[in-house]
Amino acid sequence: MNEMKDIIREYVINEYVEDDTEINYDTPLISGGIVDSFSMVSLKRFLENKYKISIPDDKATPDAFDSVNKIVDLVNEFLK
Amino acid sequence: MAYPEKTRAMYAGVIESIKEAGLFKQERFIHSSQAADIEVEFPAGASPKKAINICANNYLGMSSHPEVVKAAHEGLESHGYGMSSVRFICGTQDIHKKLEEMVTEFLGTEDTILFPSCMDANAGVFEAILTKDDIIISDRLVHASLIDGIRLCSAMHDTFKHSDMEHLESKLQLHNDRKIKMVVTDGVFSMDGDTAKLDEMVALCEKYDALLLVDDSHASGFIGKTGRGTHEQYGVMGKIDLITTTFGKGLGGASGGCVSGRRELVELCRQRARPYLFSNTIAPPIIAGVIRVLEILSASTDRRDKLEKNTEFWRKGLINAGFIVKPGDTPIVPVMLFNAKLAQNFSRDLFDEGIYAIGFFFPVVPQSQARIRTQISAGHEMHHLEKALEAFIKVGKKYKILGKSKQEIIDMYGI
Numbered sequence: 001m002n003e004m005k006d007i008i009r010e011y012v013i014n015e016y017v018e019d020d021t022e023i024n025y026d027t028p029l030i031s032g033g034i035v036d037s038f039s040m041v042s043l044k045r046f047l048e049n050k051y052k053i054s055i056p057d058d059k060a061t062p063d064a065f066d067s068v069n070k071i072v073d074l075v076n077e078f079l080k
Numbered sequence: 081m082a083y084p085e086k087t088r089a090m091y092a093g094v095i096e097s098i099k100e101a102g103l104f105k106q107e108r109f110i111h112s113s114q115a116a117d118i119e120v121e122f123p124a125g126a127s128p129k130k131a132i133n134i135c136a137n138n139y140l141g142m143s144s145h146p147e148v149v150k151a152a153h154e155g156l157e158s159h160g161y162g163m164s165s166v167r168f169i170c171g172t173q174d175i176h177k178k179l180e181e182m183v184t185e186f187l188g189t190e191d192t193i194l195f196p197s198c199m200d201a202n203a204g205v206f207e208a209i210l211t212k213d214d215i216i217i218s219d220r221l222v223h224a225s226l227i228d229g230i231r232l233c234s235a236m237h238d239t240f241k242h243s244d245m246e247h248l249e250s251k252l253q254l255h256n257d258r259k260i261k262m263v264v265t266d267g268v269f270s271m272d273g274d275t276a277k278l279d280e281m282v283a284l285c286e287k288y289d290a291l292l293l294v295d296d297s298h299a300s301g302f303i304g305k306t307g308r309g310t311h312e313q314y315g316v317m318g319k320i321d322l323i324t325t326t327f328g329k330g331l332g333g334a335s336g337g338c339v340s341g342r343r344e345l346v347e348l349c350r351q352r353a354r355p356y357l358f359s360n361t362i363a364p365p366i367i368a369g370v371i372r373v374l375e376i377l378s379a380s381t382d383r384r385d386k387l388e389k390n391t392e393f394w395r396k397g398l399i400n401a402g403f404i405v406k407p408g409d410t411p412i413v414p415v416m417l418f419n420a421k422l423a424q425n426f427s428r429d430l431f432d433e434g435i436y437a438i439g440f441f442f443p444v445v446p447q448s449q450a451r452i453r454t455q456i457s458a459g460h461e462m463h464h465l466e467k468a469l470e471a472f473i474k475v476g477k478k479y480k481i482l483g484k485s486k487q488e489i490i491d492m493y494g495i
Contacts, residue, residue, distance in 0.1 A: 018241060038218075038230075042238045045254055 004051075004075065009068045011046055015039075025069045030062040040065055047071070053078040102420070103443070114143035114333060116459045120436055131436040132464045134454045136333075139302050139411050140373075140383045141459025143333030147376065148369045152334075155368020163361045167194075168350075171361030179367050182374045183340055187300070187308060187325075188317040191346040194367075196359045198297050198326035198337030199225040204353030205293070205324060205339050206233035210262060215255040217248065218264035219276065223295055226264055235262075242269075245280045252288040261288060267296035267310030267323075268303060271445050271453065273412030275303070278314035285321075291345075293322040297337075298412065301330030301377055302384040302458075321345065327366070332373045336362045387411055387458040390465060394456050397469045402482035404489075411456040414440075415472070416449070418486060419493035423450040426475055433471035448495035 005025055013023050016035050029035040035043065044060050047053065055078060064074045098104050109121040111128040114136060119128040142148055155175065165171035176194060183192040195201040202225040206216065214235040218226065221242045230237050238255060240248040248263065255261055263285055265276040278294065285292045296309040304312025307330075311320045322341035328334060339349050349356060377383065391411045398405050404416040417423045423439030430437050430452070441450035456465075476482045481489050 036239070038227075038237050039220075039239050041236055042251065042254060045238075049254075 005068055005072055007050070008047075008071050008075075012043070012068065015042065015046075023068070026067050028066055029068075030066045035065065037062060043071070047075055051075050051079060114138055116141070116457060116461065116464050118436065120431075122431065129431075129434075131431065131434050132460075132468055133436045134456070134460075134464075134468050135437045136455060136457065137298070137329035138333050138457050138459060139298075139330040139387060139455070140377070141457050142301075142330070142373050142376075142383075143459075145373075145376075148332060148372050151372030152365040152369040156365040159364035159368065161365070162363050165361060166357060166359065167361045168357065173361075173364060173367070175364060175367045175371065176361065179371050179374075180338070182371060183338055186374055186378060187323055187340045188311075189320075189323060189340040190343040192338050192340040193346050193349045193353075193356060194362055195337045195339065195353070195356055196362060197328065197335055198295070198324055199228075200355035200359060201324045201337040201339045202226045202229040202295060203232060204229065204355040205322065205349055206230055206235065206262075207354070208349045208352040209345055210235040210260060212236070213258060214260040214262065215258040216262050216264055217251045217255065217290075219243065219266065221269055221271070222264060222266050223270060223297070226266075226295055230264070235260075243274070243277060245277060245284065248281070249284055249288075252284060252290060256288060261290035262293060263290050264293045265295070266298070267294045268298035268410050268412065270298050270412065271440065272406050272414060273298075273408045273410040274406070275299075275310050275313065275408070275410065278310055278316050278320070282314075282316045282319045291321040292319075293324065293341075294320050295324045297324070297326040297329055298410070299330075300325040301373075302387050303410065306381055307377055307384040327370045327373075331377075332366075332370045334366045334369060336366055336370065383458040387456065390458065390460050391456045393462070394454070394465055394469070397465070398472065401469070401473045401476065402484070403472065403476060404484075404486060406451075413454045413456065414451045415454060416451050416486065416489075417481070417493075418448050418450055418489050418495060420450045422479065422481075422489075422493045423452060426452055426479065429475040429478065430471055433474060435468050435471045437468075448490070 009023060044055055048055060065071055111119040111121060116132060118131055118133045120131050121128045159173055159175060163171040180192040180194060206229045210233050212234040216230050216235050216237045218239050219242055220239045238251055240251050268275050281292055299309045301307050303310050311317050322345055324339050327336040339346060395413050406414040417426055420441035423441050427437060427439040437452050437454055440453050
């Protein structure tokens with residue numbers, strides 16, 4: 001589980017953070033302005049490719065992507 | 081009552097909150113035509129004051145060029161004031177077609193369609209061409225009008241880090257399964273004045289079968305050896321699938337814009353682009369003016385050459401004086417001050433010295449990136465630039481920022 005958290009956190013940092021902003025598991029990503037709504041699509045596609053899942057568009061909401069912990073919950077919902 | 085007091089109070093509150101956040105924009109009234117020398121009424125109600133303008137998009141000094149003004153007068157006489165129609169009903173005159181052909185020739189593309197503005201071109205182009213099966217991959221710093229156009233389109237949208245070609249390639253790989261891939265960038269980025277690496281972008285688009293759209297509004301007429309735009313500077317003329325640009329900057333300064341590029345894509349805009357279909361045709365005097373601008377620019381590179389020399393003088397002068405200037409070689413020369421209040425005060429003091437230049441700060445630019453964005457013109461003579469430089473140095477000395485590093489300025493004024 002922690003491995004998934006760290007993989008997602010590392011992806012978020014590499015993909016979206018261009019300064020020294022700290023990202024922990026609960027840092028607000030969308031509401032905190034770190035990930036814009038346009039860029040969510042690459043995060044969704046990364047998760048789908050990485051974990052071989054399909055996240056329906058109605059589940060890929062800004063709230064569901066708003067922190068590493070929430071993203072982990074979302075992925076687990078579809079891994080089951 | 082359609083506008084009850086509580087609704088009025090609610091909107092008044094919104095305006096108040098904009099003011100409290102320091103984001104309230106105020107117009108400054110100019111009593112002269114657009115040029116290097118203008119007369120500005122600021123604050124509202126004050127007597128108009130003469131100032132040197134160094135913040136206009138009037139890159140080639142065409143806004144009030146006598147030949148352009150004369151051509152617009154002639155167009156008014158020969159083709160009337162307006163057409164009272166959209167293009168496809170009864171709004172297309174011979175001069176509209178002529179201008180489309182001239183723009184195609186000037187930009188080195190296959191076909192061109194005019195729009196009332198480049199904002200409209202960008203609002204209409206994506207939905208005309210792309211569907212939900214497609215992907216748009218845009219630079220993270222593209223102009224707001226492109227973002228709005230992308231939002232209006234059903235295609236999937238992703239972004240890549242500003243000018244990061246490695247990141248763009250990873251996105252092209254990630255989305256390789258989409259039917260059409262379109263990469264979107266500004267040619268010259270309006271806030272920093274840097275240029276897109278169009279040679280590398282063309283190579284990547286060819287490698288991954290992606291279309292490339294470039295908004296060259298801050299380039300058309302003066303970037304590249306003969307002023308054709310960023311694609312000329314990077315040696316990729318004929319290889320950009322879509323160019324959107326404006327006639328409101330280097331190419332005249334009045335209004336109007338276009339989409340220019342692959343024949344079929346332009347035709348689809350003619351069939352489907354909503355700002356083209358549902359908005360009045362560009363007024364005849366403006367078309368006549370832009371035609372004259374293109375004739376002048378096609379006959380000689382004198383104006384873009386002068387702009388290049390002016391820009392070099394200005395950029396060197398600021399750097400030698402000890403200002404921090406964003407690197408680049410375009411006429412957009414941002415003088416970095418980092419602090420929003422400092423940028424506002426600096427602009428006010430410049431105006432006191434007879435120089436008109438505006439401070440930009442968050443949210444127009446990122447936090448701690450406040451600046452005075454200067455824009456050089458072929459309409460500037462050396463005496464304008466020398467006086468402006470003198471004023472910048474005087475105000476720079478007042479705030480003790482000359483020769484200081486970014487960190488030193490932030491230590492003095494905060495971010």
